[in-house]
Amino acid sequence: MKALRLSRHDADDAARGAAAGGGGESSRDFEFTSADFERIRALIYRRAGISLSDHKRDMAYSRLARRLRALGLDSFREYLDQLEASHDASEWEAFTNALTTNLTAFFREAHHFPILADFVKGRPQPVSVWCSAASTGEEPYSIAMTLVEALGERAAREARVLATDLDTQVLAKADAGVYAFDQVKHLSPERLKRFFFKGTGSHAGLVKVRPELRAMVKFEQLNLTDADYGLRTTFDAIFCRNVMIYFDKPTQSQVLTRFEPLLKPDGLLFAGHSENFTYVTQAFRLRGQTVYELVRGGGAGQAPRRAGDAIGVPA
Numbered sequence: 001m002k003a004l005r006l007s008r009h010d011a012d013d014a015a016r017g018a019a020a021g022g023g024g025e026s027s028r029d030f031e032f033t034s035a036d037f038e039r040i041r042a043l044i045y046r047r048a049g050i051s052l053s054d055h056k057r058d059m060a061y062s063r064l065a066r067r068l069r070a071l072g073l074d075s076f077r078e079y080l081d082q083l084e085a086s087h088d089a090s091e092w093e094a095f096t097n098a099l100t101t102n103l104t105a106f107f108r109e110a111h112h113f114p115i116l117a118d119f120v121k122g123r124p125q126p127v128s129v130w131c132s133a134a135s136t137g138e139e140p141y142s143i144a145m146t147l148v149e150a151l152g153e154r155a156a157r158e159a160r161v162l163a164t165d166l167d168t169q170v171l172a173k174a175d176a177g178v179y180a181f182d183q184v185k186h187l188s189p190e191r192l193k194r195f196f197f198k199g200t201g202s203h204a205g206l207v208k209v210r211p212e213l214r215a216m217v218k219f220e221q222l223n224l225t226d227a228d229y230g231l232r233t234t235f236d237a238i239f240c241r242n243v244m245i246y247f248d249k250p251t252q253s254q255v256l257t258r259f260e261p262l263l264k265p266d267g268l269l270f271a272g273h274s275e276n277f278t279y280v281t282q283a284f285r286l287r288g289q290t291v292y293e294l295v296r297g298g299g300a301g302q303a304p305r306r307a308g309d310a311i312g313v314p315a
C-alpha cells in the first residue's frame with residue numbers, strides 16, 4: 001500500500017485551492033504581481049537552490065500570504081522589502097520553511113529498502129547512512145528500521161543514521177518522532193510492535209517511535225547548496241531522494257560533486273524515482289533501480305557529458 005503523507009503545506013495548499021475553486025486571483029487577500037513572484041523565485045533559489053516553476057505561483061502566494069498576515073503587512077512588496085533589508089534570521093527561516101515541499105512517507109519507494117538491507121550485511125561494521133533530505137523523519141526512521149532488521153539490534157545500535165534537511169520545522173517534527181496512526185497503518189504488525197508505541201487516552205490515534213530507534217538517528221539542519229557541509233566523515237550510503245527535482249541542473253551537479261568525497265569506496269547513492277543523475281555527473285554510474293555507485297578514478301570533477309540535458313526539473 002502506498003500511503004504518501006501530506007505535509008501541513010501540501011494539505012493547506014490543497015484545501016485552499018479547493019475552497020477557492022482552484023485558487024484564482026479573486027480569492028486573494030493581497031495583490032500578487034509577477035514582479036513579486038520573480039523576487040520570491042530569485043530569493044529562494046539563492047537561499048535553497050530551489051527552482052520554482054511558473055505553476056508554483058499559487059503555492060508561493062498561499063504559503064507566504066500567511067507570513068504577511070502573521071506580520072500584519074499589507075503587501076508582498078512590503079514583505080519582500082523588509083525581508084531583503086533585514087538580518088532577521090528567523091524570518092529568512094520562516095520564508096524558506098514556507099517554500100519547501102515536504103511530502104514523504106514511511107518506506108516510500110519501498111524497493112530501495114531490501115537493497116539497503118542486502119548491502120549493509122556485506123559492509124564492515126558499524127555502517128553509516130546519511131539521509132540528506134529527511135523531511136519529517138519517515139525516511140530516516142525507515143532506514144534505521146531496515147538496519148535493525150538486517151543487522152540485528154546490537155550491530156544496528158552501533159550504526160549511525162545522520163538525517164538532515166534545510167527546513168527547521170520539519171526537523172522538529174522528525175525529532176519528536178510522533179505520527180498519526182494513519183501514516184504507519186501500512187507497516188506490518190511486527191514492525192509496528194517492534195518500533196513504535198501506540199498512543200492511548202488523549203494520545204489515541206498517534207504512534208511514537210521507540211527510544212531505541214530514535215537513538216539511532218541524529219537530526220541536523222544542513223543546506224545541500226552550501227559550499228561546505230561541514231561533514232568530517234564518510235558514509236556507506238547516501239539517500240538523496242525527491243529533493244534534486246527542485247534543483248536546476250548546475251545545482252544538482254554541484255551537490256553530486258560534494259557527495260563524492262563523502263561516500264566510502266563502493267558506497268551507494270539512492271535517488272528518487274523520477275531523478276536521473278546519469279547526464280549530470282560522470283562520477284556516479286547507475287547500478288539499477290535509481291541506485292548509483294561511484295566510478296572510481298572515473299569522472300570525478302569532470303564536466304557533465306551533455307551539459308544541456310535536463311533531468312527531472314519540474315516543467
Ligand SMILES: C[S@@+](CC[C@H](N)C(=O)[O-])C[C@H]1O[C@@H](n2cnc3c(N)ncnc32)[C@H](O)[C@@H]1O
Binds near residue numbers: 133
Ligand atoms: C519532497 S521532500 C522528500 C523527503 C524524502 N527524501 C522522501 O523522498 O520522502 C524534499 C525535502 O527536501 C528538503 N530540501 C529542499 N531544499 C533543500 C536544500 N537546499 N537542502 C536540504 N534540504 C532541502 C525540503 O525541506 C523537504 O523536506
